[in-house]
Amino acid sequence: MNATDLSVPAVRLSGIVKSFGATAVLRDINLVFRPGEIHALIGENGAGKSTVGKIIGGYYTADAGVIEIFGDRVGNWSPRQALQRGIAMIHQELQLVPARSVAENVFLGIERNAGGFLSGGETERFHVLDERCGFGLDPNSIVGDLRIAERQKVEVMRAIARDARVIIMDEPTSSLTADEADRLHAVIKRLKTDGATIVYVTHFLDHVLAYADRVTIMRDSAVVRSADITRETKQSLVEAMLGEPAEIAFPAIPAPPNPEVPPLLAVEHLSSNTGLDDISLIVRPGEIVGLIGLVGSGRTELARAIFGADKLTAGSIRVGEEVYEAPSPARSVARGLVLVPEDRRKQGLVMTQRVRENVALPHLAAGSRFGFVREGLERMRVGALIKHFDVHPATVDGAVINYSGGNQQKVLLSKWMYAPPRMILLDEPSRGVDIGARRRIHDFIVEAAAGGAGVLLISSELEEVMALSHRGYLMSEGRIIGEVVPAATDIADVLFRLFHVAAREAAVEQIGGQSAGAGAVA
Amino acid sequence: MSIVMPIRRTDAQAILGFLRTYGVLIIIVLLMAFMTAVSDAFLTPRNLLNILNQSTPLALIATALTLVIIGGGFDLSTGAIFGVAAVSAAWLAVNVDPTLGLLAGPLVGLGLGLVNGLIITGFRVHSFLATLATSLVFRGIAILISGGFLIPVRMPEFEWIGRGRIGMVNIAVVILVIFAAAMMILLNRTTFGRRVYAIGGNEEAAVLSGVRINAVKIGTFALTGFAAGLAGVIATSRISMGQPQAGEGVELEAIAAVILGGTSIYGGQGAVWRSVAGVLLLALIGNAFNILNVNPFFKDLTTGLIIVIAVALSAIGKGRR
Numbered sequence: 126m127n128a129t130d131l132s133v134p135a136v137r138l139s140g141i142v143k144s145f146g147a148t149a150v151l152r153d154i155n156l157v158f159r160p161g162e163i164h165a166l167i168g169e170n171g172a173g174k175s176t177v178g179k180i181i182g183g184y185y186t187a188d189a190g191v192i193e194i195f196g197d198r199v200g201n202w203s204p205r206q207a208l209q210r211g212i213a214m215i216h217q218e219l220q221l222v223p224a225r226s227v228a229e230n231v232f233l234g235i236e237r238n239a240g241g242f243l244s245g246g247e248t249e250r251f252h253v254l255d256e257r258c259g260f261g262l263d264p265n266s267i268v269g270d271l272r273i274a275e276r277q278k279v280e281v282m283r284a285i286a287r288d289a290r291v292i293i294m295d296e297p298t299s300s301l302t303a304d305e306a307d308r309l310h311a312v313i314k315r316l317k318t319d320g321a322t323i324v325y326v327t328h329f330l331d332h333v334l335a336y337a338d339r340v341t342i343m344r345d346s347a348v349v350r351s352a353d354i355t356r357e358t359k360q361s362l363v364e365a366m367l368g369e370p371a372e373i374a375f376p377a378i379p380a381p382p383n384p385e386v387p388p389l390l391a392v393e394h395l396s397s398n399t400g401l402d403d404i405s406l407i408v409r410p411g412e413i414v415g416l417i418g419l420v421g422s423g424r425t426e427l428a429r430a431i432f433g434a435d436k437l438t439a440g441s442i443r444v445g446e447e448v449y450e451a452p453s454p455a456r457s458v459a460r461g462l463v464l465v466p467e468d469r470r471k472q473g474l475v476m477t478q479r480v481r482e483n484v485a486l487p488h489l490a491a492g493s494r495f496g497f498v499r500e501g502l503e504r505m506r507v508g509a510l511i512k513h514f515d516v517h518p519a520t521v522d523g524a525v526i527n528y529s530g531g532n533q534q535k536v537l538l539s540k541w542m543y544a545p546p547r548m549i550l551l552d553e554p555s556r557g558v559d560i561g562a563r564r565r566i567h568d569f570i571v572e573a574a575a576g577g578a579g580v581l582l583i584s585s586e587l588e589e590v591m592a593l594s595h596r597g598y599l600m601s602e603g604r605i606i607g608e609v610v611p612a613a614t615d616i617a618d619v620l621f622r623l624f625h626v627a628a629r630e631a632a633v634e635q636i637g638g639q640s641a642g643a644g645a646v647a
Numbered sequence: 648m649s650i651v652m653p654i655r656r657t658d659a660q661a662i663l664g665f666l667r668t669y670g671v672l673i674i675i676v677l678l679m680a681f682m683t684a685v686s687d688a689f690l691t692p693r694n695l696l697n698i699l700n701q702s703t704p705l706a707l708i709a710t711a712l713t714l715v716i717i718g719g720g721f722d723l724s725t726g727a728i729f730g731v732a733a734v735s736a737a738w739l740a741v742n743v744d745p746t747l748g749l750l751a752g753p754l755v756g757l758g759l760g761l762v763n764g765l766i767i768t769g770f771r772v773h774s775f776l777a778t779l780a781t782s783l784v785f786r787g788i789a790i791l792i793s794g795g796f797l798i799p800v801r802m803p804e805f806e807w808i809g810r811g812r813i814g815m816v817n818i819a820v821v822i823l824v825i826f827a828a829a830m831m832i833l834l835n836r837t838t839f840g841r842r843v844y845a846i847g848g849n850e851e852a853a854v855l856s857g858v859r860i861n862a863v864k865i866g867t868f869a870l871t872g873f874a875a876g877l878a879g880v881i882a883t884s885r886i887s888m889g890q891p892q893a894g895e896g897v898e899l900e901a902i903a904a905v906i907l908g909g910t911s912i913y914g915g916q917g918a919v920w921r922s923v924a925g926v927l928l929l930a931l932i933g934n935a936f937n938i939l940n941v942n943p944f945f946k947d948l949t950t951g952l953i954i955v956i957a958v959a960l961s962a963i964g965k966g967r968r
Contacts, residue, residue, distance in 0.1 A: 434855060458857030472855055477848035477915035486845050487856040489838035496837045540856070 133196040135160045135291050135322040136181055136212075141190035143176060145527045150176050152346050154190070158291070163313060163323045165333040165354075168343030168366050169531065169559030174326050177343070178293045181324060182214030183207035194291075211290035215280045215297055223269030227251075227262050231282045254286055257315070259308045281309060285316070292316065293324040296557060298332060310336050328557070330359050344368055367560060375592035376567050379575045382411045382595075388443070389579040390462070390548050392431060395440030399426040400603040404440070408548065408579040413570060415590040415611065416583045417619060418600030424583045425467060426603070428550040431581075432464040433457050444548065458487050461547035465537060465554055467583075473537045474525050480536055481507045481521040488543045510539040515565055531562025538569055548579045555589065567593060587616050599623055670960050671908050671924045674953065678931050686938050694934070696815060702930040703819040704729070704878035705897060709904040709922040710827045711874035714834060714867040716905050719847035719914030720767070720774040722868060725875040725901055727785035728759045729894025732879030734789050736805075737798035737889020745804035752880030753873050759785055760872015764865030774868075782898065789891040798889035809884030819881045826874065831919045833870075843867060847914025903950075904929055907957050928953070 134157045141154040151173045158164050166174040179185040181192065183204040192199045194210050204214070221230050228251045237244045251264040260278040268279060277297060284292050294313075298306040306329075313323050313336065325337060333340055334354060341351040342365040349365045388407035395404040400423050408414045416424040429435045431442060433452030442449040444460050457463065466472035474483050484507045485492055492503050507521045514535040516528075525536055534554065541549065551570065555563045570593055574580050584590040590597065591611040599607040599622055607622055666673065682689040708725045715722050732752035740748030759781070767777045800806075811818040834840035842863045845853040853860055875894070883889050908925030910917025929950060936946045 432855075454855055455857040455859050464855060466855055471849070472851050475845045475848035475852050475915065477911075478844060482841060482844065486841065486853070486858065489841055493838045496839060498836060498838055498841060 133160070134158060134193070135195060136324070137191075137193040138177070138181070139191045139193070141177075141180060141187045141192070143173075143180065143185060143187050150346050151180070151187075154348055156341060156348060156351065158322050158324060159339075160195075160290075160322055161317055161320050162338040163317055163325055163336055165337035165340040166324060166326045166343065167328070167330065167333060167340060167362060168349075169561055172343040172366070172559070173346045174343045175295055178214065178295050178324055178326050181207070181291070182212060182293050184214065208287065208289075211288070212293070213284035213287050213289035213291070214293040214295070215277075215284050216295055221268045221276055221279055223267075225268060226264060227266050227268060227271075227279055228264035230268050230279050231264075231286050233283070235287060254282055258282055258285060258312050260305075278305070278309075281312070285312065289321065291322045291324065293326070295326045296328065297325075298327065298329060306332070328559070330362055333362070334359060342366055363560065375589070376564075376571045378413060378571055378593055378595065379411065382409045384409075386410060389445060390431070390581070391443040393441050393443075395427075395430060395442065396438045397426065397430045397435055398438055399423075399430065399435050401426055401430055402603045404603075404605055406598055406605060408581055410547075410577050410579055411574050412596065413574045413580040413582055413594045415594030415597035416581060416600055417587065417590055417597045417609070417623070419623060422600040423603040424600055425552055427600070428464055428552050428581065428583060431457075432462065432550055434464065461544070462550070463487075463541045463546040463548070464550040465541055465552060467552040467556065469530075469533050469537050473540075474533060476526045478525065479521070480511060480516070480523050480525055480528075483525055483536055484510060484521075484540045484543055487540060491544060506543060507539070510542060511536065513542075514539050514569070529559075531558035534558050535562055535565060538566065542569075545576065546573075546578060548581070549573055550581045550583075552583045553585065554582070555584070555586070587619065591616060591619065666960055667909070670957060671921065671928055674957070675924060675928050675931060678928070678935065682931075682935050682938065688938050689934075692815065694938075696817070696820070698927070698930045698934050699820050699823075700817040702926050703817070703823045704882045704894075705900055705904065705929070706823050706923055706926040707826055707874045707878040707881070708871070708897060708901040709908075709926050710823075710830045710919050711867075711871040712901050713905050713908075713910055713917055713919050713922040714830065714840075714843055715774070715871050716902075716910055716912065717834070717847045717914055717917045718843045718864060718867045719850060720864060720867060721902070722763065722774065722778045722871050723898050723902075724759070724763060724778040724782035724785055725871060725878075726894040726896060726898035727782040727789065728756045728872050728875035729879040729882070729897055730789040730891055731759060731785050731792070732756045732876035733883040733893040734793040734798060734889045734891050736880045737800045737883055738792055740800045740802060740805045741798060745800070745802045748800070748805060749808055749880055749884070752883070753876040756876020756879065757869055757873040760869040760875070761865060763872065764868035767868065768861035768864055786891070789893075793889060793891040795891065799887060800883070800889060801887050806884050806887055809881045809886075819885075822877070822881070826877070827919060827923055830870075834919055839863065839866060844915060847916075849915070900929065903954055907954050909957070 136158040138154050138156045141151055143151040154173075154177060156177070166177060168174045176185060180187050183202045183206060186202065192202060194212065199206070199210070207214070222233065228247050231251060231254065232247055237246060237250070248264055255262060258278070258281065260282065262275065262278055262282070268276060271279070281297060297309060310332065313325070317323060325333075327333060334357070337354045339351060340354055340357055340362065342349040342362060344366060386409045389410045390408040392404055392406050396402055404427060406414070416427065418424050426435065430437055431452070433454050433456060437452070442452060444462055449460065470476060475486070481503060485503050489498065492499055492506070504521055511519055511521065516532050516535045516539065525533055528536065538554070554570070555566050558566065570580055570582065582590055582594055591614075594611050597609045597611055598605045599609060599619065601623060609619060609622075679690070688694060708729070712722055712725065732755050735755050736748040736752035738748070739751050763778055763781055766772060766781065767774045807818065808822075809819055813821060834843065842853065842858050845856070845858060846860050846863055850860060878897075879894055882893060904925035905917070905922045906912055906925070907928060908921030908923070910921050932950050932953065933946060936943060
C-alpha cells in the first residue's frame with residue numbers, strides 16, 4: 126500500500142456542522158486524518174466524537190461542510206458509498222443479524238458468489254481472516270447466542286473482511302476483556318502497517334496513550350485540539366476534555382452502617398435457571414455493596430433475579446421485615462426495590478418517548494388521579510429531577526433518542542428517584558458515559574446511601590466498585606466465592622481471589638480484563 | 648456553497664417533517680379542493696354527512712385498533728368479531744328483546760377481544776398469528792349462531808341506532824364522535840395510555856419499570872373487540888339484517904386506515920386523530936369515485952397507491968438523520 130500518497134489526508138473534514146433539531150452537536154469541525162495513522166477521538170459523551178465518526182462513515186449527513194476522502198471531495202454520502210470508498214464503521218451499538226451465523230454476518234454483502242448463487246468456501250475464508258484477527262470465533266455460531274464482547278469481534282472482523290482503508294471504531298473495546306482488547310490493538314497495529322487509517326473513538330485513555338499516533342480532543346461539539354500522542358499525558362487529555370483542571374477521583378462514601386442494623390435486603394440460598402447457584406447475601410440500609418466478578422459471572426443475573434425479572438428455582442428473599450414471595454418487577458417497584466439495568470437503550474428507556482414520559486413511567490399510579498395523569502405535577506417533579514441530575518438539554522419534553530449516552534443514563538437514574546427507592550440494584554451504571562456524567566452518577570450512589578437506601582452495585586470496572594462499596598461479594602460462575610471489605614483490600618488481592626477460583630482455562634485472560642477496566646478513565 | 652447548503656437542507660427537512668406529520672390531512676384537503684372544483688354535488692352538507700355516516704363502523708374499529716397498534720400489536724379478527732356481533736345482536740333482538748340485542752353486540756365484542764388478549768398474553772403468541780386464528784374461530788361462531796342464514800330484524804327499537812338522526816346528524820356519527828373522543832382521552836391523558844405507548848416503544852423497559860404489560864395489552868384488545876362489536880351492531884341496524892358474513896375485509900381496511908393516518912406499524916408512536924383522518928381519506932376516495940362515476944376498478948388501485956405514498960412519505964428520512 127505504499128502507493129498511497131502520504132501528503133494527501135485519508136479523510137479531511139472542513140467546516141462540518143450538524144444539529145439534531147435545535148441541538149447543535151457539531152460546530153465547524155475541521156479535522157485531518159493522515160493515511161496509516163491511528164487517530165483517537167476522545168471527549169465526554171455528547172462532545173460529538175461519535176457523531177464525527179458517523180459523518181465520516183456516512184451514517185449521518187452533515188448540515189454543512191465538506192468531506193474529502195484521499196483528496197476527493199464527496200457529494201452524496203451514505204454508508205454504502207463510504208464502504209465503496211474503503212471506509213468501514215464499527216458501531217457502539219452493534220449492527221448484526223442476530224439470527225444468522227458468525228461467518229454469514231462477517232461476509233454479509235460480500236459473499237463469494239457466481240451470478241448470485243453462493244459458491245461456498247466461506248469457512249476457509251473465515252479461518253484465514255480469523256488467523257489475522259486471532260479472535261478464535263466459531264464461524265457457525267449464531268450471533269444472537271453470543272455475548273456482547275463476541276459480537277463486537279464479529280463487527281471488527283466484518284470491517285477487516287472488507288479490506289477497508291479507513292476503519293472507524295466507536296468504542297470497540299468497551300465490552301472486551303483486556304486480552305481481547307490487546308488482540309484487537311494488535312490487529313489495529315497490523316492494519317496500520319498495511320496502510321489503513323484507524324479512527325478510534327474511545328473512553329479508554331490508557332489505550333489512547335498506548336496505541337494512538339495522534340489524538341483529537343473534543344468538547345462541547347467542537348474540537349479542542351489535535352496533537353501527536355507523544356505530546357500528551359493522561360492529565361493533559363482529561364484537562365482538555367473537561368475544560369478545567371480536574372482530578373480523577375471518586376467521591377467519599379458515607380460511614381458504613383452498624384453491623385448490628387438488620388438487613389434491608391436478605392437473599393438466602395437463591396438459585397435460578399439463569400445460572401445462579403445457592404446465593405446468599407445481605408445489604409443493610411445505607412450500605413453500598415459491590416458485586417465483584419468477571420463478565421459472565423452471574424452479577425447481572427443475580428440483580429435480575431432479586432428484582433423478579435427472572436424466575437427463581439430455589440431460595441428466598443427478604444425485603445425489610447417482609448418475606449418477599451414471588452418477586453416480579455411490578456411488585457418490586459411497589460416495594461421500593463428498583464433495578465437500573467445495564468443496557469439503557471434496550472432495557473432502560475423507551476426511545477420513542479420524551480424525557481417526561483420515561484421518568485414518570487414506573488410511577489404513573491402515584492402521579493395520577495382516577496387514572497388520569499396529573500401533567501402539571503409530573504412536569505414539576507420531572508423538571509426538578511433532571512435539574513438535580515444535571516441533564517442536558519434540560520427540558521422535560523426532549524426526545525430521549527436525541528440525548529447523549531451520559532444524559533440518557535442520567536434520565537434513567539432520574540426515573541428511579543421520582544419516588545426515592547429503599548433498595549437500588551445498579552447494573553453498570555457508568556458504562557459508556559463521559560467523565561462528567563460518571564461523577565454525577567457516583568455522587569448519586571453516595572447520596573442514595575447517605576439517605577438510607579441500600580445499594581447493590583455491579584461494575585466491570587474494579588476500581589469503581591472497590592472505591593464506592595462498603596462491602597463486596599466476589600462472584601464466579603453463578604456463585605458467591607467470598608466477601609471483601611474494599612477499604613481493607615487492594616485490587617491485586619481481589620484479582621488474586623477471583624483468579625484463584627477460576628484458575629483453569631481462560632481465567633488469565635479475564636483477570637487481565639479486570640485490570641484494564643480498572644485503568645479506564647471514562 | 649457550504650453556506651447555502653445548510654439553509655436549503657434545513658428547509659427541506661422542515662418541509663419533510665411537516666409532510667410526515669400532516670401528510671394525511673394535506674391529501675384530504677387537496678382531494679376535497681379537487682372534488683369541489685369538479686363537482687357541485689360534493690361540497691354539500693348532505694354529501695359530507697353521508698360520507699361520515701357511511702364510514703362510522705370502520706372509524707369505530709380504526710380508532711380502537713390504534714391503541715393495539717401503538718402497543719405493538721395487531722388485530723386481524725375485527726371483521727370476524729363484527730360478524731359475531733351482527734348475528735348475535737340480530738338473533739337476540741328477534742328472539743328476546745331488541746334493546747338487549749343492541750347492548751349485546753358491543754359486549755360480545757368485548758368478550759371476544761378479551762379472549763384475543765388472553766391468548767396473546769397467556770400463550771405468548773404473536774398477536775398477528777393469534778388473531779388470524781381467532782378470526783377463523785369467530786367467523787365459525789357467527790355461522791353457528793345464525794345457522795348460516797340471514798336474520799332479518801325490522802324493528803324500530805333496533806333500527807334507531809343505525810338510521811336515527813338528531814337534526815341532520817346521524818346518531819351513529821354522534822356515537823363515533825363520543826367514542827373517538829374517549830379513545831383520544833384514554834390514550835393521551837391516562838396512565839393506561841402512557842403504558843400503551845411505553846409497551847409499544849420498548850416492551851422490556853416497560854416490564855422493568857414495573858408495568859403489568861399483560862393487563863395493558865389485554866385492555867387494548869378488549870377495547871378493539873368492543874369497538875368491532877359496536878360497529879357490527881350499527882351496520883346490522885342500518886340494513887335491518889344480521890349476516891354471518893358481515894364485516895368481511897373490514898379488519899384490513901381498518902389496519903390500512905390506521906397506517907394511512909401515520910401511526911407507526913412498529914408501535915410506540917401514533918394518534919387516534921390520525922386513524923380518523925385515515926378513515927375519512929379512504930371514504931373520500933370512495934365518494935369521489937361515486938360522484939365522478941369512474942370505473943370502480945380504479946378505486947382499489949387508487950386507494951392502494953395512496954397508501955403506498957403515505958407509508959413511503961412517513962418512511963423517508965427515518966432511516967437516516
